[in-house]
Structures are given as structure tokens and as C-alpha cells.
Amino acid sequence: MKSALHSTKPVHELSICQAVLRQVLAVAAEQSARRISMITLHIGPLAGVEPDLVRLAFPLLAAGTTCEGATIWIETLPVQVRCRICATTSEVPLNRLLCADCGTWQVDIVSGDQLLLARVELLDETAES
Amino acid sequence: MMCDICGCAGGTDHFHVAAGKQVEVMRSMLHNNDHQAAHNRQHFDAARVLTVNLMSSPGAGKTSLLEATILALKGRLTVAVIEGDLKTENDANRIRAAGAQAVQITTGSACHLDATMVHAALHHLDLRPVDILFIENVGNLVCPACFDLGQHRNVVLLSVTEGDDKPEKYPVMFRAAELMIVTKLDLMAAVGDFDPTKAKRHLRNLANAAPVIDLSARSGIGMDSWIDWLMQQRALCLEPANA
Numbered sequence: 299m300k301s302a303l304h305s306t307k308p309v310h311e312l313s314i315c316q317a318v319l320r321q322v323l324a325v326a327a328e329q330s331a332r333r334i335s336m337i338t339l340h341i342g343p344l345a346g347v348e349p350d351l352v353r354l355a356f357p358l359l360a361a362g363t364t365c366e367g368a369t370i371w372i373e374t375l376p377v378q379v380r381c382r383i384c385a386t387t388s389e390v391p392l393n394r395l396l397c398a399d400c401g402t403w404q405v406d407i408v409s410g411d412q413l414l415l416a417r418v419e420l421l422d423e424t425a426e427s
Numbered sequence: 428m429m430c431d432i433c434g435c436a437g438g439t440d441h442f443h444v445a446a447g448k449q450v451e452v453m454r455s456m457l458h459n460n461d462h463q464a465a466h467n468r469q470h471f472d473a474a475r476v477l478t479v480n481l482m483s484s485p486g487a488g489k490t491s492l493l494e495a496t497i498l499a500l501k502g503r504l505t506v507a508v509i510e511g512d513l514k515t516e517n518d519a520n521r522i523r524a525a526g527a528q529a530v531q532i533t534t535g536s537a538c539h540l541d542a543t544m545v546h547a548a549l550h551h552l553d554l555r556p557v558d559i560l561f562i563e564n565v566g567n568l569v570c571p572a573c574f575d576l577g578q579h580r581n582v583v584l585l586s587v588t589e590g591d592d593k594p595e596k597y598p599v600m601f602r603a604a605e606l607m608i609v610t611k612l613d614l615m616a617a618v619g620d621f622d623p624t625k626a627k628r629h630l631r632n633l634a635n636a637a638p639v640i641d642l643s644a645r646s647g648i649g650m651d652s653w654i655d656w657l658m659q660q661r662a663l664c665l666e667p668a669n670a
Contacts, residue, residue, distance in 0.1 A: 310539055310570035318456050325450055335447050339456065346573045346599035347456075379634065393598040395634035403631045413456045413573075421447040 311351035312359070314413075319359050322418050326364050331420035336369040338417045342410040343377055343392045377410030460574055463542035467549070467577025474554040477661045478562065480576055482600065483584035484593075485566030488610040488644060490518045492584065492653075493561055495644040497525040499654055504558040509548045511540040511565045518563065528552060539570035542577055559657060568597040579664040586611040587621040594629035602633045606656060612643040 318337070326334055337356075341347055349372045360366050380387045381397035382405060388398030397405050455461055471478045481489050497506050507528040510519045519531035530548045532540060545562060554560070562578060564571040572581075583604035585593050588611060594601035601607065607630055609623050627639050640656065642649030 310573055313537075313539075313541065314456055314573070317459055321452070321454065321456075321458060325452060329448070329450060331448070344599060344602065346569065393595045393629075394632050395598075395602075396632060403634045403636075405634045407634065415452045415454055415456050415458075417449055417451045417453070419447045419449055 309351065309355075310346075311348055312355045314347055315352060315355045315359050318356070318415055319363065319365060321415055322365055322368075323363060325418055326420060329420055331422065332364065333421040334365045334368045334418055335421045336371060336419035337365070337415070338371045338373065338419075340373050340375060340412045340414040340416050342375045342412040344407065344411040345413040347413060349374055373416070375409050375412050378408045379405035380408045381405050457574065460542045463546055464575035464577040467542055467546055468579070470549065470554075471560065471577060471579065472665070474557070475665050476554055476557050476560045477580075477657070477664055478560045478576075478578045479657070479660075480562045480564060480571075480578035480581050481584065482564045482568075482571045482581065482603075483566060483586070483610075484568050484589060487566070487584040487586040487589065489563050489566070489584055490521055491644040492608070492610065492642070493522060493527075493563065494525045495647075495650060496561075496653070496657075497522070497527045499650055500559070501526065505556050507552055507554070507557045507560050509540075509545060509552070509560065509562045511544070511563060513537075513565065528557070534565055538565055538567050539574055540564050540576060541574045545576045559661070568593065568600045572600040572603045580605045580660055582606045582608060584608045584610050585626060587615045587618050587623075591622050591626040592629060594626065594633060598633050601630055602635055604630070604635060604637050606637055607639045608649075608653065609639065609641045610644065612641050612648050613646045 322334055322337055341349055352372065353370050356370050360368060376389050377392050378387055378389050379395050379397065381400060381402060383402050384397065384400045386397055386399040387408060390396065390398060395405060396403050483489055493508055500506055508522045510529055510531045511534055512518055513534055516531045519529040522529035530551045532544050532548050562576055581603045583601055585607060587609060609626060615621055623641055630637065640649050640652045642653060
């Protein structure tokens with residue numbers, strides 16, 4: 299019982315990399331690819347995930363898999379809000395989600411909370427040699 | 428020459444000429460967790476159990492709030508608790524002593540709970556008599572906000588001893604709050620410089636319209652508002668029994 303409720307994952311970026319790796323390996327298997335050369339991620343500052351830690355953690359998990367050596371390309375996206383009152387869209391700091399025009403907090407987030415596996419690039423053994 | 432991937436001018440470390448087959452995925456990095464969380468939520472809906480994820484820094488008073496809540500609801504609603512902690516069964520023991528079912532998840536070195544851990548814990552809980560299930564997340568203002576557990580509501584606690592600018596420092600966590608509870612209100616005079624109005628303004632600066640309750644589990648201030656909020660959420664989140 300104890301073991302089922304016991305986890306050994308340290309920082310959450312490591313758990314997130316594990317989740318990405320699992321999905322990428324599934325895509326590779328579906329496409330019968332031998333190697334993954336590049337993984338593109340979209341991460342917004344409001345997602346709570348540090349791109350630098352992802353870049354650091356991913357290779358540790360990918361070692362020995364078809365993802366080993368893959369380039370991790372992370373597109374960090376701007377934080378943008380759209381005002382519900384004056385309809386202005388503005389780029390704002392992540393702890394001041396206020397309309398840059400009229401100052402209200404009655405806004406919707408239009409960008410900044412993304413946490414996406416955008417695309418993967420697959421290689422055949424033949425394409426490599 | 429342009430980069431084949433994103434159309435930029437290339438250069439530095441990102442210049443990349445596509446050499447292989449591109450597969451568009453465009454799916455959440457936490458797709459598997461989200462899937463498990465949706466499954467947990469179905470479980471809670473079917474059992475008609477309002478599930479509340481409690482998050483805060485360590486020592487903000489989550490367990491004390493739960494003890495007071497179990498006492499306040501005694502004879503009206505049945506509460507159960509899933510406790511997340513790095514080590515020890517201390518909190519689960521406190522909950523059991525207060526008279527509720529509790530399951531302890533010891534996360535070892537993990538800084539947060541995820542949907543799979545909660546699912547595993549559900550196998551050790553009898554949900555049939557339960558009306559409200561609290562998930563006491565690992566004390567941490569960073570990671571727990573990233574992982575959907577299948578809860579109906581996220582509640583974030585901020586104790587007056589921590590400072591009223593915490594929402595500004597931890598925007599990801601406080602943006603997730605659907606209710607913010609300012610705890611340890613009985614200590615406010617001793618602390619001296621905690622301003623509940625400022626704490627609320629920092630929350631609004633995150634475009635978060637969540638209600639705020641000022642509370643002391645020790646003195647009982649705010650407990651009525653908290654219990655009322657829970658009752659409202661039960662009515663909002665759960666289908667009527669015969670519908």
C-alpha cells in the first residue's frame with residue numbers, strides 16, 4: 299500500500315519532462331521513427347514551468363531512448379491580456395495582469411499560460427547516414 | 428537564409444534546417460495528467476463528493492483549518508481528507524483525531540501531488556458516505572498549481588505571518604485560486620504590517636475575481652463565511668441527487 303502512494307519525483311520540471319518524453323515516444327512509435335531530432339515546446343510565463351530547468355532535465359530522462367540527443371526548442375510566449383471593458387489587447391508583466399490602457403483587472407488572458415508539446419521532428423536511420 | 432521551423436532569420440543556437448519529418452502535436456505537455464484528472468473528476472461527480480484542493484506555503488494553517496472545518500460540519504456533512512506530505516503521517520493523524528477519514532500520501536521528495544497519486548489514494552478511501560473531500564496539497568506555492576488533480580475547486584491560503592505581497596511573488600499559484608483565505612487573523616496585531624486590503628489588491632492584479640475570506644481557525648472568525656462558501660460550491664458543482 300505504501301509503495302503505491304509513494305513517489306520519487308523531485309522538482310516538477312522533471313515530472314513535466316517525463317510527461318513530454320512519454321508523449322514524444324508514443325508519437326515516434328506511431329510513426330515508426332528511429333530517432334527524434336527536435337522537440338518544440340510552447341511555454342508561457344504563467345504556466346509555472348522554467349524553460350531552463352526543462353532544458354536541463356530533459357536530456358537526463360531521454361538518455362538511452364530514441365529522444366537521446368534531441369534538440370529541445372522552447373518558444374517562450376508573451377503575456378497578453380484583452381480588456382473586457384475597452385477591448386484593448388496589451389502585453390503585460392506576469393504579476394500585473396491589468397489592461398495597459400484603462401487599468402482594470404477585468405481582463406482575459408489571451409497568451410502566457412501555454413504549456414504545449416507543439417511538434418516533433420523525426421528522423422529515419424537512413425536519413426541520418 | 429531562413430529557419431525552416433519558425434521562419435526566423437536563424438543564427439545563434441536556434442538556427443535549424445528541418446532534416447526530418449515534422450509532426451504537429453499541439454497538445455498539453457501534461458496531457459496524461461489532465462486525462463487522469465478528468466477521470467478522477469468523473470469519479471467525484473458520480474459519488475456526489477465536492478472535492479477541494481487546498482494549497483499554500485508550509486505552515487499557513489491548512490491542517491488547522493481542516494480540523495476546525497470537520498468540527499463545524501459535524502452532524503451536517505461528512506468530510507474526508509487526502510493528505511500530501513513529503514514525510515510523516517502527522518497530519519493524517521490529526522484529521523483522524525478530529526473525526527474524519529484520512530489517507531496520507533507521502534510524496535518522498537516530490538514537491539506536489541498529481542492526478543495519479545490522488546487516484547491511488549482513492550483506492551484507500553470509502554467515498555460513499557463522504558460529502559466533501561479535501562485534498563491537502565504539499566506545502567509549496569510553486570509546483571502544485573501546475574497539476575490538475577480532478578478537484579472541483581482550488582483554494583489558496585495565505586497566512587498573515589507570510590506578508591501581503593505573496594500573490595505578487597507567486598502569480599501562478601494565486602491566479603489558480605478560486606477562493607483565497609487569509610489565515611491566522613488572530614495574529615494580525617502581533618504581525619503589525621499585514622494589510623488584507625493590499626493582499627486582495629495583489630490578487631486582483633492577477634485578473635482574479637475570486638472571493639477572499641479573512642479567517643482564524645483558532646478564534647473562529649470567518650468560519651461561517653467559509654462554511655457558507657463550501658455549501659454554495661456543493662450546490663454549484665454537484666448535480667441534484669435525482670436529476
